[in-house]
Amino acid sequence: MTQDEMKQAVARAAVDYARSGIVGVGTGSTANYFIDALAEVKGRIDGAVASSEATAARLKRHGIQVLDLNSVGELEIYVDGADEITEHLAMIKGGGGALTREKIVAACSKQFICIADESKLVGVLGTFPLPVEVIPMARSYVARELVKLGGQPRLREGYTTDNGNLILDVHGLSIVDPVSLETAINLIVGVVSNGLFARRGADVLLLGTESGVKTYKR
Numbered sequence: 001m002t003q004d005e006m007k008q009a010v011a012r013a014a015v016d017y018a019r020s021g022i023v024g025v026g027t028g029s030t031a032n033y034f035i036d037a038l039a040e041v042k043g044r045i046d047g048a049v050a051s052s053e054a055t056a057a058r059l060k061r062h063g064i065q066v067l068d069l070n071s072v073g074e075l076e077i078y079v080d081g082a083d084e085i086t087e088h089l090a091m092i093k094g095g096g097g098a099l100t101r102e103k104i105v106a107a108c109s110k111q112f113i114c115i116a117d118e119s120k121l122v123g124v125l126g127t128f129p130l131p132v133e134v135i136p137m138a139r140s141y142v143a144r145e146l147v148k149l150g151g152q153p154r155l156r157e158g159y160t161t162d163n164g165n166l167i168l169d170v171h172g173l174s175i176v177d178p179v180s181l182e183t184a185i186n187l188i189v190g191v192v193s194n195g196l197f198a199r200r201g202a203d204v205l206l207l208g209t210e211s212g213v214k215t216y217k218r
């Protein structure tokens with residue numbers, strides 16, 4: 001089975017969790033497969049909240065109504081991919097740059113359903129560079145502070161987030177205590193958010209493997 005086939009399999013499995021109401025939808029290639037699968041059952045949901053402009057555009061192309069997060073209450077589920085995830089369901093996200101909106105929609109959802117192919121499952125987070133969204137004028141200061149935390153930040157060249165900010169991708173971190181690091185990075189002035197989803201990790205992981213979809217629960 002190819003990586004794309006595994007992504008499609010977990011995307012289809014996640015649709016079973018979207019039974020009614022408004023669905024929070026993530027960003028990336030796996031989330032895109034979820035949107036395509038969700039479109040087939042769009043009659044049973046009331047719409048979606050998108051974690052990026054790209055996701056909103058894809059939902060709309062499929063005729064799924066996109067709602068403003070401020071006009072809806074708590075969502076039942078949020079479905080999104082990950083760049084790395086542990087068996088404890090802590091994640092690195094933000095490879096697609098949408099980490100802040102992803103974190104906001106996830107925070108507003110009762111259940112975070114992570115969909116990923118097996119290449120994303122790791123023992124320790126940090127091989128994938130950790131994305132940090134930064135207010136532009138704080139870029140150099142935040143980079144210096146991230147070096148003090150043991151990382152090597154690199155500016156994502158030519159990239160601006162949907163919120164008009166920059167991304168520093170932090171290399172060289174071996175993240176043994178993701179909750180503490182997530183908190184420490186958030187405390188740096190000028191950081192909007194970082195791609196560690198540890199304080200609020202996933203509740204369910206649907207992992208695509210050669211032998212089918214495996215389910216992990218918190």
Ligand SMILES: O=C(CO)[C@H](O)[C@H](O)COP(=O)(O)O
Nearest residue numbers: 028029030081094095096098
């Ligand atoms: O966090 C993300 C975007 O900001 C994505 O969920 C993450 O990058 C995984 O992407 P893909 O499903 O394409 O592998």
